[in-house]
Amino acid sequence: MTKNVNAATITNSGASDSTLTTTGTTTFAGVIQNGATHKTLQNVGSGALTLSGANSFTGKVTVSGGLTLADNGQLLFTPGPNTLVNSINGAGSLTLDGDFVIETAGASVANGNTWTLVNVDTLSEAFGATFSVVDFTQNANVWTQVDGNNNLDLQRGHRHADAHRRICVQLRRVGGFQGAHWGQQRCLRGRLTRRHLQRLGIRPWWKSARFGPAHAANPHHHQ
Structure with missing residues (x-):
C-alpha cells in the first residue's frame, strides 16, 4: 500500500518524548516537528518513507526499510555535549537528495569531541x-564556509581498506589554527571557538567529526 500525506504538520503535543512509526510505502510532504519534547522517527518493515518537507524534529531516525530525503527536503541535526542529539541509524536503505541543517548552538566545544550524523x-x-x-558551498567535493578572510573547508572522506569511512578536513587560517589535513588521518589541532563551530557543516557520509590531537598517517590509506 502506498500513502501520500501532503501539507500537514506532525507535532508532539505530549509531556514526554514520542516516536512516530511508519510502515508500508509513504510519501510525507509536510513537516515533522518537536512539541514540548523531542520526537523520534522510526521506519519499520520493508516499506519506504519519503520526506520532502523542512523537518525540524530533533529526535533520532531509525531506518529498517528505506528512507529517502527528497530534493529540498530537510533534516535538522543538533550536536550536544560530546554527542549528537539526533542521528540516522538502522540497517535499511538511505537515500539523501535533500539538505542537512546543522544547528550547533548547544554543542560542547572541546578537543576530542565527536558527533555522528x-x-x-x-x-x-x-x-x-x-x-x-545548508550555508555551505561546494566545489570539487569540498564544502566551504567563508568567514571574512578565512575559509573553513570540509572535504569528502575516503573509504579505507578496513572499510571504515574517515573524515577529511582542511582548515586554513581560521581562528589562528595551523592548517591540518585529515586525508592522511590527522585531526584538527587546537580548540574551536563556539563561533567557528556554529559555522561548521558536516558532510554526512563521514562517520563523524573529531577535534583533537593530530594522529599519525594511516599506512593503509587509499584514494
Whole structure:
C-alpha cells in the first residue's frame, strides 16, 4: 500500500518524548516537528518513507526499510555535549537528495569531541547530486564556509581498506589554527571557538567529526 500525506504538520503535543512509526510505502510532504519534547522517527518493515518537507524534529531516525530525503527536503541535526542529539541509524536503505541543517548552538566545544550524523557502518546509504549542507558551498567535493578572510573547508572522506569511512578536513587560517589535513588521518589541532563551530557543516557520509590531537598517517590509506 502506498500513502501520500501532503501539507500537514506532525507535532508532539505530549509531556514526554514520542516516536512516530511508519510502515508500508509513504510519501510525507509536510513537516515533522518537536512539541514540548523531542520526537523520534522510526521506519519499520520493508516499506519506504519519503520526506520532502523542512523537518525540524530533533529526535533520532531509525531506518529498517528505506528512507529517502527528497530534493529540498530537510533534516535538522543538533550536536550536544560530546554527542549528537539526533542521528540516522538502522540497517535499511538511505537515500539523501535533500539538505542537512546543522544547528550547533548547544554543542560542547572541546578537543576530542565527536558527533555522528549517519551510521555508515550499518546503513546502505547513497547521496544524490542535489544533496547539500545548508550555508555551505561546494566545489570539487569540498564544502566551504567563508568567514571574512578565512575559509573553513570540509572535504569528502575516503573509504579505507578496513572499510571504515574517515573524515577529511582542511582548515586554513581560521581562528589562528595551523592548517591540518585529515586525508592522511590527522585531526584538527587546537580548540574551536563556539563561533567557528556554529559555522561548521558536516558532510554526512563521514562517520563523524573529531577535534583533537593530530594522529599519525594511516599506512593503509587509499584514494
